[in-house]
Amino acid sequence: MRRFFRHPVRLVPVGFLVAILLGTGLLMLPQASAEYEYTPFTVALFTATSAVSVTGMSVVDTPTYWNEFGLIMITVLTQAGGLGILTGAALVILVVARQLGLRNRLLVQAETAEYGLGNVRGLLLRIAAIALVSEAVITLVLAGRLWLGYDYPPGRALWYGLFHAVQAFNNGGFALYPDSMLRFARDAWVCLPVAAGTIIGGLGFPAIFDASRTWRQPGRWGVATKLTIWGSLALLVVGFVGLLAAEWGNPHTIGPYGWADKMLTVGTQDAVLRTGGFEFIDMAALDEESYPLLLGLMFIGGGSASTAGGIKVATFFLLAFVMWAQLRGEPDVTVGRRRVASTSQRQALTVALLSVALVAAGTTGLVALAENVRDYRALFEVTSAFSTTGLSVGLATTLGEPGRLVLTVLMYVGRVGPLTLGSAIALNTRRRLYRYPEEQPIVS
Amino acid sequence: MRRFFRHPVRLVPVGFLVAILLGTGLLMLPQASAEYEYTPFTVALFTATSAVSVTGMSVVDTPTYWNEFGLIMITVLTQAGGLGILTGAALVILVVARQLGLRNRLLVQAETAEYGLGNVRGLLLRIAAIALVSEAVITLVLAGRLWLGYDYPPGRALWYGLFHAVQAFNNGGFALYPDSMLRFARDAWVCLPVAAGTIIGGLGFPAIFDASRTWRQPGRWGVATKLTIWGSLALLVVGFVGLLAAEWGNPHTIGPYGWADKMLTVGTQDAVLRTGGFEFIDMAALDEESYPLLLGLMFIGGGSASTAGGIKVATFFLLAFVMWAQLRGEPDVTVGRRRVASTSQRQALTVALLSVALVAAGTTGLVALAENVRDYRALFEVTSAFSTTGLSVGLATTLGEPGRLVLTVLMYVGRVGPLTLGSAIALNTRRRLYRYPEEQPIVS
Numbered sequence A, B: 001m002r003r004f005f006r007h008p009v010r011l012v013p014v015g016f017l018v019a020i021l022l023g024t025g026l027l028m029l030p031q032a033s034a035e036y037e038y039t040p041f042t043v044a045l046f047t048a049t050s051a052v053s054v055t056g057m058s059v060v061d062t063p064t065y066w067n068e069f070g071l072i073m074i075t076v077l078t079q080a081g082g083l084g085i086l087t088g089a090a091l092v093i094l095v096v097a098r099q100l101g102l103r104n105r106l107l108v109q110a111e112t113a114e115y116g117l118g119n120v121r122g123l124l125l126r127i128a129a130i131a132l133v134s135e136a137v138i139t140l141v142l143a144g145r146l147w148l149g150y151d152y153p154p155g156r157a158l159w160y161g162l163f164h165a166v167q168a169f170n171n172g173g174f175a176l177y178p179d180s181m182l183r184f185a186r187d188a189w190v191c192l193p194v195a196a197g198t199i200i201g202g203l204g205f206p207a208i209f210d211a212s213r214t215w216r217q218p219g220r221w222g223v224a225t226k227l228t229i230w231g232s233l234a235l236l237v238v239g240f241v242g243l244l245a246a247e248w249g250n251p252h253t254i255g256p257y258g259w260a261d262k263m264l265t266v267g268t269q270d271a272v273l274r275t276g277g278f279e280f281i282d283m284a285a286l287d288e289e290s291y292p293l294l295l296g297l298m299f300i301g302g303g304s305a306s307t308a309g310g311i312k313v314a315t316f317f318l319l320a321f322v323m324w325a326q327l328r329g330e331p332d333v334t335v336g337r338r339r340v341a342s343t344s345q346r347q348a349l350t351v352a353l354l355s356v357a358l359v360a361a362g363t364t365g366l367v368a369l370a371e372n373v374r375d376y377r378a379l380f381e382v383t384s385a386f387s388t389t390g391l392s393v394g395l396a397t398t399l400g401e402p403g404r405l406v407l408t409v410l411m412y413v414g415r416v417g418p419l420t421l422g423s424a425i426a427l428n429t430r431r432r433l434y435r436y437p438e439e440q441p442i443v444s
């Protein structure tokens, strides 16, 4: 057990795999489908992976294919996946901090205090409490709205509220409507709680705790927190303005709405775009110019150690700072009066390049395996699966088994993270006791 | 002049721009076109940029649109661009070596000696001599073949030989046949000299000189040389095997050939694939599975400080070593018993990410500006232009002015290099005299 924890990086991929296989077994049971028949293995595997990885992509029509037991399973798997990520990430940060050892003890004490990680049990409870309170509030608002505004019976309203609240906070993306959230695109009582839950869950607790401790003094936030919070704000603005401009006159999306409804719909879709995965705008009807924007935002994703996927906001902006320093000819990479350690730079680089390689390989695989797939659709579904966003332009449901497996693998790898998965496989536990002489090759 | 040379990085983009504008002016003259009419500015600009950047992409049919004066201009511009790159790169390496200053004097002397850079004039003459001798040999072989095998009159055979020899060695890619080199796809007397010239010009002299000094002891090569030479070999093998497998049974390409012709054609196309730009296989008729392979190989490109484009072979493989070190949890990035300096890593990262961003932006721009462009075609032309490969699936000739301008800018930026161009704009000549405290943010 102790040796195991010395390399916690190996626990993460195994933990997710166990959860997915358990979920697959349960979803295959006849008790889970509306027709009370066995669900094929690849469908159950896809759905379980999609739920545990909080992606929300589906190959069957969620509300009609599964019965209530199946839908409860999806809820439980989503909640387990989401909480597993949040608490697991907190544990990894703690363990990493401890491994830094005596040399950095003072630094670590300062840091763990700053992140509020002084006490493992306290930390986990705090995260669980925030998750459950957020979900309860969203459940009540949604249930109330469905009950009063749409005449649902109270029990049904509560179930629908709970289901979508869990999906929203965990950035899950499954919906009980065949058109996802399109019917609520202009209903602020649905849009706002879903958007708020998605943003909180997608920021991640390291950033939230750090920022909330010194929220009056943003200058004292850690580098990762600054990058995550200011970066997320910047991406929200870019997505909002870009999507509004591209779709303003599109008759198939927000064209017919008044300006206030346009802002509400686009703002909500923007909030759930990088990771949430609900559709408030029909993804298959978007203007051509919206797709590159969406691809970029999905690929970047949300906050570190959050329920969001992608390469992460902090990774993206850290790399921007690295490039800027290189172009300026600066010896150090500095973010807000702090030098960024070269290990962090190397980590960000590895995540970004592995992610580009995986998306390219996945798209190539999907194009090779599926018939008559236009590239941008394959690229969209692959990016959406890898970034655990779950948005779809309609390709996923038409894929055969090989194509489904490609997306299943991408959702798993995207959730575990290419860096974590790669390290779990490649990690060298023996240390080299000598260093080679340095050379400065000119490579471009 | 001295202050200018202290930042030689600023000379490169300006030099190319001057050459392109001069070429544009000359190509616009009525004396250059077959119809003796003024050539429109965007056509002349595109052609001059394509020649100076040794890309070889064209928006008009080269052999019928231009007259002999125009074709001689294209030859001169290609030769000037190619030699300018080779000698300019050598100068930059020398200046960089000098700027390292007293502290590293011993190291620099060793390095410049190793690269044979002891004497600027001698170096430049040596490069020019190798270029001209290579071109002369290729010219003679091609001219002889056209004269004896295809019944060209001797003068015409010599002119055709010279034109294509200059294009081959400089990785230019213009051809005097409307079908590029398709008619010679099974003629070893044409295939082999073109392939050899392309490979030599595309390796770059730093690697060639370094390797030739100690060719019996590859262990003593510099890191950049090892990455470039072993990496180029690996890419040649990957391209050969991949293309052969994908096209083996394709009735529109090599399907009808015998196995020996298949190997010859694919081997030659493979050699000119990453940067040369001649077509020995019809790019528009390739199997769907060949496109991702081609896109990847073009994006990687050829050797550093060579006439090839792309992010460069050494950059690509250095990043692979960086990722591997990160996944293994190694503190140092080592290539063949040498630690790689973190500045080199940062340089490689910046080149790769800026290139990804530029290709993505270019593709988005082309899709937005051109009507009815399927994404993979836009991505192909953009990657080909940016990597100065010049291969085309036929989109370039159908583009309107805005689309042409996008490709023109990409050829220029690709040739100058995003790092050089970015540095020329952003370089900070004042040094900071203090360092900020270090932080190690967790970003993924």
Ligand SMILES: [K+]
Pocket (backbone or CB within 6 Å): A054, A055, A056, A171, A172, A173, A275, A276, A277, A388, A389, A390
């Ligand atoms: K999602």
Ligand SMILES: [K+]
Pocket (backbone or CB within 6 Å): B054, B055, B056, B171, B172, B173, B275, B276, B277, B388, B389, B390
């Ligand atoms: K070329």
